[in-house]
Amino acid sequence: MTDLRDTVLTHALQAEGTFGPGKAPAGIKRIPKGVDGLATEHLVVNIGPQHPSTHGVLRLVAELDGEEVVNVEVAVGYLHRGIEKLGEHRRYHQLGTLMDRGDYVSGIHCELAAALATEQLLDVEVPPKAQWLRSLMGEINRIASHMVWFGTFGLDIGAMGQFLYAMREREALVDVLESVTGQRMMFNYVRPGGVLDDITPDAEQKLRTFMRTIDAYIDEHHALLGGNEIFQKRVRGVGIIDRDTALSFALTGANLRASGIPYDVRRDKPYSAYGELDFDVPLGATGDAWDRYLVRMEEMRQAARMIGQCIDGLPEGDVMAKVPKVLRPPAGEVYACVESPRGEVGVHLVSDGSDTPYRFHYRAPSLFAMQVLEEIIPGNLLADAIMLVGSVDIVLGEIDR
């Protein structure tokens, strides 16, 4: 039986005039790479915005040379709701609601940034119990958020099972958050002056039960995904972000620490109860995707440590300071930041003395993490481009705002 491929190839080569009749070497099976006279061109591929591996609605315009990406451009704006503009027409209490819809995977941290900025303007003293509850809920939210990253990062690489296991852990934590805040995602729990409510005995019980197994679960996840040879070959040495690149692109959070820069807002500018908590700041060595993976896995273990310290050390007292129903901070300008699972979430508030902010700006860590993709993806294979988008852990809700 004739091999159809040979027929077609021979014909194509003859048509180009490279190998005329009688010139073709005997037994040619495939087109040798780089044969003169064969036209090749770069192919522009739109990845997304509706694509499961874009973590929301990110569009990557990738220019391909075969399987290799030679240039990539990120296109965003599909989720733009004008949170900053809306914030200028809302009262200070309502900023948390808007921030929740920024980085919807780690709502507690975003609310906290807005609350901290408002408190700075108002100069309010937050009760110790509220401070500890903020840290406790923040760290629960951090593991829940990292579990989403862990699951989807596995999906990006082709490890389908990880997502299901990661959701098992996330579900237990989201249950706790639901019993305390009443919501599974848009919590609206952290308010200027304190938090909504105390932790319920039921939630505390659930949390203590869960904490007995979390370390073993994280080790199991790491063994299953990180211990996989295929996974390691995909991520080790790929997408290296060196120290200078990380600094000039203003990376924060795990992405910055994976490049070896020891900066963590929780340790360097302590807020809430972090000044009294004992935790380590994991660092990477080379800044490749494998380091970013390892730093986030270790962050989950550290978060679990902090949750343990928070439940045991939770002080007694009020969860809310006495603040007026309508906040009218004095005129001024402040910047407050927190360490969210994605990096430094900052809120820049300008007050003119009225009951609405004059200017409300949300510093989104994902925006800066996304910029670096244009730097690290070119030169890699298309499949690795998908992996690299997963490795910097972006949430499109806060990029577009």
Next chain:
Amino acid sequence: MLPDTTVVKTVLAGVTQAEVSTSSLGVVVHVPHDDAAATLSALKASDLGFVMLVDLLGTDTGEDVEITYHLRSFSRDEELFVKCALSYDGVLRSVWNVYASALLPERETAELFGLTLAGHPNPARLLTTDGEGPLLRRSVPIRTLEEVRDR
């Protein structure tokens, strides 16, 4: 941590006419916008070591658009805010050569405050569709869903 204002003044002495003050935000340096890039490179290269542009934002003050550059130094654990005023029809000159992190925030700021972006490798709109006005200016009202639909 707040940087020493006299050190900041010394660094910027030969570069631009800088006005250094301390406010609720921290140490703020006011410079003319034409000197913004030179100011930032001087601060980055100096011993102060402001190696990161954490954030870039615009504010509509009612008379002009105020651009704020938020800088951070890791070696000294200090933060600094550089501000410059730009008229409503002004040209925002890109500082991406100094700090690559300015690339997208500059596009966003220019788009949402109706400024022209100059010296930028890709000055296209980032968030909104063509024809949308400068949404973050105070003079642009927020519209209800019905008003947007009727447009």
